[in-house]
Amino acid sequence: MATYNLKVNGKKHQVDVEESTPLLWVLRDHLGLVGTKFGCGIAQCGACTVHIDGDAARSCITPVSVAADYAITTIEGISENGDHPVQEAWLEHDVPQCGYCQAGQIMSATALLKKNSSPSDSDIDDAMSGNICRCGTYTRIKKAIKTASNQNLS
Amino acid sequence: MSTTKKTLGRRSFIKNVSLAGGGLVIGFNYLVSCKETPEAKALGMEMPKEWFELNGFLKIGDNGVVTIMSPNPEIGQNVKTSMPMLVAEELDVDWANVIVEQAPLNTDIFTRQLAGGSQSIRAGWEPLRTAGATAREMLKQAAANTWQVPVSEIETKEGFIIHTASDKKVGFGEMASIAAKLEVPENVTLKEKSNFSIIGTSRKNVDGKKIVTGQPLFGLDTQREGMKIAMIVQPPAFGMQLTSINDAEIKQMPGITDVLIIDSYTEDQKLSYFDQAAFTKLAVVVGDTTWQVMQAKKALKAEWELAPEISREMNIFGRTSTVNRPAGLENTSEHIKMMQEIGVDKATLARKDGNPEKAFKNADRVIERSYSCPFLAHNTMEPMNFFANVTENRAELEGPVQTPEIMEKSVSERLGIPLENIDIMMTRMGGGFGRRLYGHFLVEAAVISKEINAPVKLVYTREDDMTNGVYRPAYHATYKAALDANNNLIGFHVIAGGIPESPLAANRFPAGAIDNYLAETWEVPSNITTGAFRAPRSNFIAGAEQSFLDELAEEMGKDPIDLRLELLEKAKNNPVGENNDYDASRYIGVLELVRKTSNWDTSTSKNRGVSAYFCHNSYVAQVLDLEMKGNQPKVKDVYCAVDCGIVVNPDAATNLVEGGIVDGIGHAMYSAITFKEGKPEQKNFDTYRLIRHNEAPEKIVVDFVQSDTDPTGLGEPPFPPIMGAVANALYKATGKRHYHQPFMASQELKG
Ligand code: FES
Ligand code: FES
Numbered sequence: 044m045a046t047y048n049l050k051v052n053g054k055k056h057q058v059d060v061e062e063s064t065p066l067l068w069v070l071r072d073h074l075g076l077v078g079t080k081f082g083c084g085i086a087q088c089g090a091c092t093v094h095i096d097g098d099a100a101r102s103c104i105t106p107v108s109v110a111a112d113y114a115i116t117t118i119e120g121i122s123e124n125g126d127h128p129v130q131e132a133w134l135e136h137d138v139p140q141c142g143y144c145q146a147g148q149i150m151s152a153t154a155l156l157k158k159n160s161s162p163s164d165s166d167i168d169d170a171m172s173g174n175i176c177r178c179g180t181y182t183r184i185k186k187a188i189k190t191a192s193n194q195n196l197s
Numbered sequence: 198m199s200t201t202k203k204t205l206g207r208r209s210f211i212k213n214v215s216l217a218g219g220g221l222v223i224g225f226n227y228l229v230s231c232k233e234t235p236e237a238k239a240l241g242m243e244m245p246k247e248w249f250e251l252n253g254f255l256k257i258g259d260n261g262v263v264t265i266m267s268p269n270p271e272i273g274q275n276v277k278t279s280m281p282m283l284v285a286e287e288l289d290v291d292w293a294n295v296i297v298e299q300a301p302l303n304t305d306i307f308t309r310q311l312a313g314g315s316q317s318i319r320a321g322w323e324p325l326r327t328a329g330a331t332a333r334e335m336l337k338q339a340a341a342n343t344w345q346v347p348v349s350e351i352e353t354k355e356g357f358i359i360h361t362a363s364d365k366k367v368g369f370g371e372m373a374s375i376a377a378k379l380e381v382p383e384n385v386t387l388k389e390k391s392n393f394s395i396i397g398t399s400r401k402n403v404d405g406k407k408i409v410t411g412q413p414l415f416g417l418d419t420q421r422e423g424m425k426i427a428m429i430v431q432p433p434a435f436g437m438q439l440t441s442i443n444d445a446e447i448k449q450m451p452g453i454t455d456v457l458i459i460d461s462y463t464e465d466q467k468l469s470y471f472d473q474a475a476f477t478k479l480a481v482v483v484g485d486t487t488w489q490v491m492q493a494k495k496a497l498k499a500e501w502e503l504a505p506e507i508s509r510e511m512n513i514f515g516r517t518s519t520v521n522r523p524a525g526l527e528n529t530s531e532h533i534k535m536m537q538e539i540g541v542d543k544a545t546l547a548r549k550d551g552n553p554e555k556a557f558k559n560a561d562r563v564i565e566r567s568y569s570c571p572f573l574a575h576n577t578m579e580p581m582n583f584f585a586n587v588t589e590n591r592a593e594l595e596g597p598v599q600t601p602e603i604m605e606k607s608v609s610e611r612l613g614i615p616l617e618n619i620d621i622m623m624t625r626m627g628g629g630f631g632r633r634l635y636g637h638f639l640v641e642a643a644v645i646s647k648e649i650n651a652p653v654k655l656v657y658t659r660e661d662d663m664t665n666g667v668y669r670p671a672y673h674a675t676y677k678a679a680l681d682a683n684n685n686l687i688g689f690h691v692i693a694g695g696i697p698e699s700p701l702a703a704n705r706f707p708a709g710a711i712d713n714y715l716a717e718t719w720e721v722p723s724n725i726t727t728g729a730f731r732a733p734r735s736n737f738i739a740g741a742e743q744s745f746l747d748e749l750a751e752e753m754g755k756d757p758i759d760l761r762l763e764l765l766e767k768a769k770n771n772p773v774g775e776n777n778d779y780d781a782s783r784y785i786g787v788l789e790l791v792r793k794t795s796n797w798d799t800s801t802s803k804n805r806g807v808s809a810y811f812c813h814n815s816y817v818a819q820v821l822d823l824e825m826k827g828n829q830p831k832v833k834d835v836y837c838a839v840d841c842g843i844v845v846n847p848d849a850a851t852n853l854v855e856g857g858i859v860d861g862i863g864h865a866m867y868s869a870i871t872f873k874e875g876k877p878e879q880k881n882f883d884t885y886r887l888i889r890h891n892e893a894p895e896k897i898v899v900d901f902v903q904s905d906t907d908p909t910g911l912g913e914p915p916f917p918p919i920m921g922a923v924a925n926a927l928y929k930a931t932g933k934r935h936y937h938q939p940f941m942a943s944q945e946l947k948g
Contacts, residue, residue, distance in 0.1 A: 064488045072426075072488070079411070083882050085659075088578070088882050118411030125410040134405050137848055141577075141626060142625065143579045144578050171890040172891045177578045178578075183855065
């Protein structure tokens with residue numbers, strides 16, 4: 044066990060866990076931030092995507108010891124009132140079916156748009172192909188990303 | 198307004214249950230499935246009587262806000278939005294003032310929760326509208342009594358009660374408490390379909406905001422005071438069982454509180470069809486946090502042995518049947534060989550019209566082709582999990598399951614706790630596809646909680662989930678067509694079977710369209726457990742049949758849509774045999790529509806495939822275009838025509854159809870679960886391929902046939918036929934026919 048100081052969604056937290064503990068389980072079990080999902084545990088499905096220093100990262104394989112020094116953003120923290128342009132685009136296109144993968148999809152999409160404000164289809168494919176949607180909402184996700192891409196993302 | 202009278206013996210399922218605190222509360226059956234569905238019939242199910250208990254509630258508050266409480270969990274089909282739309286339509290309320298809530302646990306009025314399923318809208322169509330209309334009538338009556346005017350002069354509109362002659366207008370809220378004192382009327386009138394203002398308009402997912410902001414909605418998100426985490430360790434192969442564990446080492450690991458062996462079901466326990474589980478003796482590791490338990494689970498040393506043959510009686514809704522599981526470690530290579538070699542000698546007759554033997558004997562040419570598909574894991578994105586808190590004589594359970602009614606009985610039977618002391622709360626489900634009908638994980642959680650005497654959340658890892666069985670069976674079908682010298686189709690023969698069940702639907706198209714028709718079926722038992730998977734059986738046989746018809750059209754020198762239409766015209770005007778269980782005109786309707794929307798006759802697109810199928814009471818036709826990029830196909834456009842009767846929520850319905858298409862393309866092209874010495878060879882998404890963003894179609898165009906027919910299934914019908922469209926387009930693009938799924942068996946993986 045060791046003590047780690049984390050900065051999640053702008054708030055400081057202290058957790059006492061084994062150093063191998065993935066950030067995913069620290070968020071879910073220790074900080075009660077369950078918006079970040081578990082899908083595979085081996086960086087293959089994207090359900091657990093968060094931002095570490097603004098970059099999309101798979102929290103299921105990121106040990107807490109590595110994440111500790113960086114600013115971490117989760118789905119709960121990308122906007123104050125759920126009104127991030129990507130979230131709004133998701134609602135406009137009524138993207139979710141079961142909804143389970145969508146937090147991860149949104150985190151990958153927001154990271155993409157921050158770097159590339161008007162991504163092409165193949166940019167979207169490249170950035171999003173690590174995020175599986177078992178319900179098959181891919182075409183809507185692409186439309187929503189395009190809707191959000193014309194907006195100014197802070 | 199012209200009207201339809203509805204009585205339906207409503208007293209039994211609509212009640213005024215207004216409680217203290219004002220407002221009108223109507224209790225009704227949210228999901229009355231009084232009609233036996235063909236799917237239920239196929240499983241030999243009789244609908245359980247208890248489903249008729251009150252389970253949906255409609256509350257009109259004094260402030261005019263309408264709350265519809267739905268006991269139905271959401272598995273992604275959007276029923277949580279579309280079913281309340283039916284209530285709101287007849288209530289005549291402004292949708293903006295409607296709140297849809299998942300039923301809370303342990304309220305006085307919710308006695309039971311019940312199963313969802315793809316028949317939700319079909320089954321709820323009349324009862325839900327009747328509930329809305331009943332509340333509206335009571336509000337009108339309350340106003341008539343208050344204003345001393347005849348009720349026939351009162352109208353309602355968007356949440357208001359209006360009496361034009363005396364110029365009176367009040368909101369529903371003002372009359373709610375008065376209405377609550379009235380008797381429930383015996384007869385109510387439902388709206389004419391032409392007067393619908395909510396049904397047929399697109400309404401957003403009521404949980405959309407919660408989903409995109411990451412709020413706790415799913416079973417896996419459950420957190421309780423003092424809750425432990427449990428994980429199972431199951432045998433590494435089908436055909437094996439647990440003998441012992443050595444827990445000394447892992448008991449020392451941080452956070453580990455219990456290591457134990459459980460029997461999720463006892464040997465003499467009565468089982469239902471939905472109790473089937475691959476493994477019932479399980480090692481269990483319990484601890485404080487998920488990661489700690491995961492580590493200890495990996496380190497657990499366990500001994501296994503070969504399991505004997507198992508034969509158990511299962512209750513399939515009142516009918517007892519024996520389920521056999523042979524002993525041994527099975528291999529995919531042997532399965533494939535077995536399926537290819539089993540022929541007419543093993544098959545039993547399912548249907549025969551005319552004289553097929555003679556037709557084949559007199560044939561000028563016989564075309565014969567075989568098709569197959571592998572086992573598939575459901576792979577819901579949210580792995581199996583359940584929360585349980587079992588004390589001396591009470592069980593509180595919470596999580597994602599599609600059959601709580603049935604599983605409640607299993608828990609009662611297993612732990613000896615009376616049904617009334619068991620509460621099951623359903624959470625939103627991170628996908629279902631049939632997997633969560635089989636709720637053994639709920640029973641496991643309950644047994645663990647009882648054993649360790651603490652609240653516990655059982656969590657399957659992806660590997661546990663993927664190797665735990667209840668798969669889509671492996672199927673095989675051989676089709677033969679007899680052609681005469683003039684290229685006329687004079688005979689048709691299908692032999693289909695599977696491990697462990699057959700996909701044959703002997704009375705579906707092209708039965709009824711061919712004079713000499715023969716259908717035969719076979720099954721081979723297995724110890725690999727299987728269960729319903731999105732559009733059971735259809736999910737293979739549709740693609741096989743539609744690929745064969747494509748090849749047949751080519752042999753006959755006909756356009757593939759023309760050939761289908763010719764056969765369907767015959768089935769419509771001059772059907773062969775009896776019990777043809779499809780409506781040829783509706784089949785023709787979707788084919789004609791997709792022919793138009795895809796510009797079939799004029800398009801220059803070269804690599805297109807067409808397919809059409811009927812299942813779950815709905816009709817779907819699809820045209821798919823693809824392009825080869827190197828040796829990899831890229832799907833461009835998909836055109837889809839659907840006839841599912843009245844469409845309640847068009848945009849949500851379109852989403853569901855798109856999802857079914859993407860799902861079908863993915864499973865046909867990439868997915869499989871294979872076995873070596875009983876061991877599943879795929880355990881996670883690094884080896885089990887699911888379709889990804891870059892492989893999804895570029896464009897999907899969905900059109901619904903304009904219809905006045907009551908709504909039918911939509912969650913499943915778009916899924917089966919697309920596999921045929923993929924195969925037929927692949928042939929155009931590569932010159933090679935694809936008979937065996939997954940078509941792209943050796944594609945590299947992307948993480
Ligand atoms: S849970 Fe992390 S990528 Fe799947
Ligand atoms: S919406 Fe269900 S997995 Fe994506």
